[in-house]
Amino acid sequence: MVGWEGTIALENQAAVALEDTLERSAQGDQLAFADIVRQHQGMVFGLACHFLRDRSLAEELSQEVFLNLHQNLRSIKSPAHLTFWLRKVTSHRCIDQARRQKVRPQVSLEDVPEPFTHPTENDLLLSELLKRVVDALPEKARMVVILRYQEDLEPAEIAKVLEMPVNTVKSHLRRSLSILRDKLSRTLGEVIL
Amino acid sequence: MSRLDDELRMAFRREQPPVDFTDRVFAKVARQPAPRVRWWQRVAELLQPPKFRWVAIGATAALLVAIGAAQYARLHPAVIDDSGKVAAVETNPHASETAKDAGSLQAVPAPEAPAPKLAQSHTSVERHMAAASNQTPRNTRHMKRVVNPEAEAAKEKVMLALHITSTTLNDAQRAIGDDEEKPQRSR
Numbered sequence: 001m002v003g004w005e006g007t008i009a010l011e012n013q014a015a016v017a018l019e020d021t022l023e024r025s026a027q028g029d030q031l032a033f034a035d036i037v038r039q040h041q042g043m044v045f046g047l048a049c050h051f052l053r054d055r056s057l058a059e060e061l062s063q064e065v066f067l068n069l070h071q072n073l074r075s076i077k078s079p080a081h082l083t084f085w086l087r088k089v090t091s092h093r094c095i096d097q098a099r100r101q102k103v104r105p106q107v108s109l110e111d112v113p114e115p116f117t118h119p120t121e122n123d124l125l126l127s128e129l130l131k132r133v134v135d136a137l138p139e140k141a142r143m144v145v146i147l148r149y150q151e152d153l154e155p156a157e158i159a160k161v162l163e164m165p166v167n168t169v170k171s172h173l174r175r176s177l178s179i180l181r182d183k184l185s186r187t188l189g190e191v192i193l
Numbered sequence: 194m195s196r197l198d199d200e201l202r203m204a205f206r207r208e209q210p211p212v213d214f215t216d217r218v219f220a221k222v223a224r225q226p227a228p229r230v231r232w233w234q235r236v237a238e239l240l241q242p243p244k245f246r247w248v249a250i251g252a253t254a255a256l257l258v259a260i261g262a263a264q265y266a267r268l269h270p271a272v273i274d275d276s277g278k279v280a281a282v283e284t285n286p287h288a289s290e291t292a293k294d295a296g297s298l299q300a301v302p303a304p305e306a307p308a309p310k311l312a313q314s315h316t317s318v319e320r321h322m323a324a325a326s327n328q329t330p331r332n333t334r335h336m337k338r339v340v341n342p343e344a345e346a347a348k349e350k351v352m353l354a355l356h357i358t359s360t361t362l363n364d365a366q367r368a369i370g371d372d373e374e375k376p377q378r379s380r
Contacts, residue, residue, distance in 0.1 A: 030219070033222075034215055034219070037214075037215045037218055038215055041209065041210050041214055041215070042207040042208065042209050042210075043207055045207075045208055045209065045210040045214070046205075046206070046207035046208040049208050050205050050208070058210075059210055059211065059214065059217075062210060062214070063214075063217055063218050063221055064221075066218045066222075067218065067221050067222060067225065070222050070225075071225070074230075074234070074238065077241075126200060126204075127200070127203060127204035128204075130200060130201060130204040131204055131205075134205075145201070145205075146205055148201075149198070149201040149202050149204070149205040150205040150206065150207060152202075177197065180197065180201075181197065184197070
């Protein structure tokens with residue numbers, strides 16, 4: 001069994017390895033770049049997929065993000081900077097994509113279909129309902145919620161990624177959660193809230 | 194933390210793309226032309242932390258060498274070449290004075306009585322001076338040395354004075370010896 005000292009040592013080792021991978025990648029090592037893609041594809045694709053709700057579009061956007069990363073590898077200073085850079089570029093590209101895609105049929109909060117099944121019987125339906133409610137939020141508020149719950153970021157970190165004041169992030173979160181509670185309480189009663 | 198938070202975390206978990214995602218990224222990367230690195234990007238790269246340290250060390254070393262060389266040149270402007278002459282002394286206004294002083298020392302009026310010996314003594318002084326001047330190139334052979342011209346001129350003056358003094362003393366001693374022998378012979 002690994003104690004807390006062992007865990008810290010393993011984390012340090014992983015950080016050093018990632019730093020080394022980043023340096024080799026910046027020097028043109030394609031295998032190192034492939035490692036970076038594999039390590040971060042879940043985060044980038046997840047953000048794009050939850051935001052756009054379209055897997056093929058999300059995949060295309062994620063590829064564009066990694067292509068952009070490949071062209072800007074020299075400007076990346078550390079693994080933490082790499083993660084921040086990927087979150088920022090993906091978020092902004094998603095918001096831009098959504099704004100360009102205004103022709104996409106928007107679902108209003110009132111039109112979100114209500115599941116007939118009890119949430120405890122099928123959590124997948126609840127997840128789907130939550131995604132649909134979040135999908136109906138404005139672009140920035142939607143990205144705030146996704147960054148908060150997918151990446152587990154604090155409001156200050158979200159503010160840096162989205163380049164907006166912390167208070168705006170907090171207000172987006174409050175309003176979004178209020179809408180979600182309202183919608184879910186009307187749909188499911190007080191069961192989960 | 195409410196249950197809504199947990200449900201949201203569950204709903205918005207990270208998702209993995211298709212298996213061939215990395216290959217597709219590489220296919221796109223391969224289609225792209227190689228990024229052009231501009232001159233200011235190269236300069237900026239030198240200022241990044243690991244390289245910046247060496248650039249700073251190099252620049253500081255170069256600066257120190259330049260300052261040191263400038264200071265050395267300022268403090269030691271004259272150069273002695275292989276012929277043993279002090280190059281800067283020729284252009285130095287003090288040089289002519291030095292030469293005059295040497296001349297005046299050489300032209301010290303000698304007592305008239307032992308005229309032939311004085312003439313001999315003058316030739317011996319010149320010989321000594323020539324010997325002294327010949328010593329310099331032997332010591333500085335195959336090397337150029339930077340010296341202070343004033344110090345060199347003063348040194349030459351002192352050496353010349355010492356040679357003249359020693360020669361005169363020798364001549365005087367010899368003259369006294371001759372004078373002591375003459376009365377004995379006459380007796």
